[in-house]
Amino acid sequence: MAESMKGLHRTHRCTEVSNSNIGQQVTVMGWVQKRRNLGSLIFIDLRDRSGLLQIVFDEPKVGSEGFAKAEALRSEFVIAVTGTVEKRSAAVNENLKTGDIEVIAESIRILSESETPPFPIEENSQTKEDMRLRYRYLDLRRPDIQRNMMMKSKVAMLLRNFMEQEGFLEIETPILTKSTPEGARDYLVPSRVHPGTFYALPQSPQLFKQLLMCSGYDRYFQIARCFRDEDLRADRQPEFTQADMELSFVDVDDVIDVNERLLQYVFKEAIGIEIALPIPRMSWQEAMDRYGSDKPDTRFGMELADVSEVVKGCGFGVFTTALDQGGSVRGINAKGQGAMPRKKIDKLVEFAKGYGAKGLAYLAVNEDGSYKSSFAKFMTEEELKSLVEKMQGEPGDLLLFAADKNKIVWDVLGALRLELARELGLMDKNQYNFLWVTEFPLLEWSEEENRFMAMHHPFTMPMEEDWDKIDSDPGAVRAKAYDIVLNGTELGGGSVRIHQNDIQEKMLEALGFTKERAYEQFGFLLDAFKYGVPPHAGLAYGLDRMVMLMMQCDSIRDVIAFPKVKDASCLMTAAPGAVEEKQLEELALAITKEETAGEE
CATH class of the missing domain: 3.30.1360.30 (GAD-like domain)
Structure with missing residues (x-):
């Protein structure tokens, strides 16, 4: 039967206990990783997010009731142990941070019992991913996954520290916003109050961060949740995290400078990697000619x-x-x-x-x-x-x-x-080759749409020396766009934005927008540009991707607590799922059955 925490206080996490605590009484809590019963002694490997600590149960020290409890322990039982730290009497385990000490138990409480888990809680699990994701709450106990989660938290804190020192303000932008026709498909959210209308979940905070520059906030930063309804790959998810920024009164070199110093700081503090500055730059054309890719792996x-x-x-x-x-x-x-x-x-x-x-x-x-x-x-x-x-x-x-x-x-x-x-x-996974790819084409031809599309987005500034080709040779116009690439993966991307109304209107015209449709979709931005907008530029990192590369993971799912699988479903919660008819009625929605061949 599970016991309560009454009167108990954890003094240390498992690997916070060290040689400096020898002779002291400590209270530790966690999960039973392994139990070894040698008859007169029982050894338990206790696990929490910090690592493992060996607990020794000796009946004369812990008492007959405590020893009986130790005998009843199984994998994944949650326990609290109070005891004295001693030098290990048996062989030292050099693979463990606590490998030369142990805690001699004086009391034990079983805080929670556990059924036998469907797979072992161990590093580098060989269990199929589908099974692990179905029981993700157990998979998240694995030490390698926990290290990834802790690294992601650390990187987010480092980003915030650096941005604060550089004068950035952290400002939240809306999650319920307006659907825009360019780029990937939006996730749509029906409105109950306005039947037949929809919000969209943001693919990025792009328009809002530009508006913040119009509003005079000068330097904006956000760790933002973003959503894209697109086919998944190893480094993509339908919902993901961006480290997003926008700066006023800057050009390309200013954005690159602050981001090179940001990367240098974060990689040094997070994983001890020294990044030599300046990071090499390569034009999009050169990258394609030399590597056949706009995100070349130069290792x-x-x-x-x-x-x-x-x-x-x-x-x-x-x-x-x-x-x-x-x-x-x-x-x-x-x-x-x-x-x-x-x-x-x-x-x-x-x-x-x-x-x-x-x-x-x-x-x-x-x-x-x-x-x-x-x-x-x-x-x-x-x-x-x-x-x-x-x-x-x-x-x-x-x-x-x-x-x-x-x-x-x-x-x-x-x-x-x-x-x-x-x-x-x-x-070489231990080699970190960074590269700026610059001067992307402003537009690319879509065979499917039979028109030019924005290679990045419709608010990207063209290079001044190419703008006169926008009517005669649109495909030859280069953009003030830049991507930061690491080992063949796009880590982040951004651009200088258009801040002149006439250029923005012309850009939308080149993309096939009439003036009326442009104002219908982006009127709030175009109107804002009438009231004094500073030159501005920005960049956004895929935070999940960054941590994936830092931790040398093969999949972005290994750095996201509760990821989706390839068809954008969650195996653990069975999302997405059906909803009650009443909810659909409130939203003025109806589900229509798709006709299949042979139906009348």
Whole structure:
């Protein structure tokens, strides 16, 4: 039967007990990790969020009733123990912070009993994730998950400390807001008071933080909850946390400066990593040309090479057709992989097709300098030699080529480069390579929408020297946008914002908005701009992603207390779920059954 806390007071967490407490009486509380019964002695590993502490039950010290309670203990029982700290009498455990001490129990209370858990509470659990997420409250007891949660709390505190020192004000923005048509899908919330209308959950505090700059708050900061109704990946969730900021009277370099110092401070204080400043910068165009990605992983080479000029007159139709259609031919050099079996190369071809490629051309440079290739018969010896030279190919190398529209070639080779690096073990998890990617295109063409879309959002400032192309060549206009990338993952992104009304209206026009529709969607912002708005810029970090990379986790779910799975459902609470008819009536909503084939 569970006992009460009456009269008890915890003096230490488990690993707060140390050699300095030897000879002292302490009271510790936590969960039973493991019990070992040696007959005359019972050893318990007691666990709380700080770690493990060994408790020794010796009947003469704890009494017969206390010893009987110790005999009844099982995994995950919650107990309170009062006893004296002593040097370990048996072997020291160098893997534990408390490995050279133990507590000799004098009294014990069983605060709560536990059924046998559905899986062991242990680090690096081999239990399937679905099972762990169904019992997430148990999974959260695991020491590695608890370290992640504590790190996230620490990082949030460090961010707040730094921002306060830099003169930022923490201001909350609304969660119930207005739906906007650009970007990812909104989560909608029906209004009971205004039937037939909906709030949206914010994808970011973007418009409100710009309004705060209009309101003269100068430097804003918020650790904000954000929501996006989009397909999930390892580093995405439908609800997530942003470390969000906006600054007035600044340009690109000012934002980059404060954020470089922020990153340097947080990574040093949180995980002891020194970031050398300034962080390297690379234009979007250079990143795409060299890495096939706007978030390149620079921990290894294998950069893309444009061989379009070398192969433009060759007899290989795959290459020449791509060039004739305005595309390009590019390749990567997988050093030392020339002997890769054909079956493995075929797998890479299938992988490439998943990113839009029609195929993948390859050329292996044999150790004797001869070639083994999927296209050698279509090219002369001289053309092949020039191609290998352009690729800096050496005996033993494997050269892989994609030919298509630039976007497809970049996507294919960028993904292939990462896949090969994973297979070859080229990604050092202990290396932290930061990079600013700048000068993004302002707009990108959407085949689906048959119009230009904002690459970031409609409030991003174009680069002044490109603005005159907005009518004649919109795709060539660069933006004052910048992303901070860490090891091939976008850590955060931002931009200088448009603060001139005429440029903002023109930008919305380029995106296909009529003046009436623009005011319908963003009228409150456009009206605010009529009353004196300072130049302003901002940036937002994915806080969950940042901690995921700091803790070298493979999934963002490992740093979120109660995450969703791939279909955006919660296995623990079974959300989303049906609601009562009465609730729907109050909201003036009706559920319509989707017709299936064969129904009349």
